[in-house]
Amino acid sequence: MALATTPQVTATLNITSPNLLNDSLALSVTSKLYKAGTSEPIDQTTGLSRKLYSTVTNEPLFLAADYADSKANKIYIKNTSSSTSEYVTLSIAIGATSATNVEIGVLYGGDFAYFPWSGEYDIDISTSADIVVESMLLHEG
DSSP: OOOOOOOOOEEEEEEEESSSSSSOEEEEEEEEOBOTTSSSBOOEEOOOEEEEEOSOSSEEEEOGGGSOSSSOEEEEEEEOOSOTTOEEEEEEEESTTSOEEEEEEEEETTOEEEEEEOSSSEEEEEESSSEEEEEEEEEOO
16 A cells, blocks of 8 residues: 655755856755645645747736635746747736736746746736747645
């Protein structure tokens, strides 16, 4: 009989450079992912997804209506293109009709983002070309 275990999720970010500063840079931060206000691990995910987006504008990636507000949700998004001229624009869709999108960043070929998400507003993407976007949401429900 297999034992049931609680998932443990850890995020690690490493930033290194031999010459960005006067000295070499070696920054590493690690965080275990817990549910909001607890020491209980986040235990749900959308799974890692790869989807081809034909040039789109404000296409929903994560819909707030599908997830609980004010939780410890974490989003990972990557532009898998190898071309630095092909980009994915990330935005928050404010309002019921996604009529107002606030840009939060641009991912050029090979770039990725990892950030917390309140689950209050949709996360949308726009693409400059046909691009495969890799994404995953770690969430509480």
